[in-house]
Amino acid sequence: MRILVTGGVRSGKSRHAESLVPGPATYVAPGPTLAEDADPDWAARVKAHQDRRPPTWTTVEARDLAAALGIRGPVIVDCLGTWLSAVLDERALWDSPSAEAETVVRGLVEEAADVIRGRDDVVLVTNEVGLGVVPAHRSGRLFRDLLGRVNQEIAAACDEVHLVVAGRVLRL
Incomplete structure (x- = not known):
């Protein structure tokens, strides 16, 4: 099954995605690696995710999404929002014209x-960022618009999309 799991921050997306993979x-x-990001809050979030995973799982930090998706066996990608941020950072696209970034x-x-x-064995996690107010800054609007397009394209490649809100799952 190819499943995209979306929802807001701290909605339970990652836990749900992990529950979809039996072995x-x-x-x-x-996204950003711990070596690149000195934010202690980010490090704590990453550690909590790592501690929750079974010891039989392998973690790969990779920004080449297509190559990472080519790994054999079940794959979970968490998350497309952090991937997009890393792409925009890596390619210095935050201040480029929107059309170029797109x-x-x-x-x-x-x-x-x-x-x-x-x-037939991939689960992807993403953020749903288009349900709130219009971001006040250009970078926020760029990210929101691009992630909305990313989500649409990836959803079209998947069999199912699951929306997670307050830990509850709605299959779209």
Whole structure:
């Protein structure tokens, strides 16, 4: 099954995604690594996620989403929002014209979606950021708009989309 799990921050998305994989899996963390991010709150969140995973799971930190999705066996990607942030950082796209950022991200997402369509054992986690107020800053609007497009493209490549709100799951 190819499943996209979406929802707000701290909604229970990751726990739900992890529950969908019955055996050993590869957990792909495509966002900032602990070595790159000195934020102690981020480090604590990452550690909590790691401690929750079964010891039979392998963790891979990788920003090349298409390549990471090519790993054999069940794969969980957590999360597309942190992946997008890392892509925008890595390619210095935060201040570039929106059309340029969209072109780069679209190409990367199309590659990933093609790989997803060839699998039957992948769960992806993403953030649902379009339900709130319009962000006050350009970077927030850019991120929201791009992640909305990423989510649509990945959802189209999946069999199911699960929306998690307050720990409850709605299959869309």
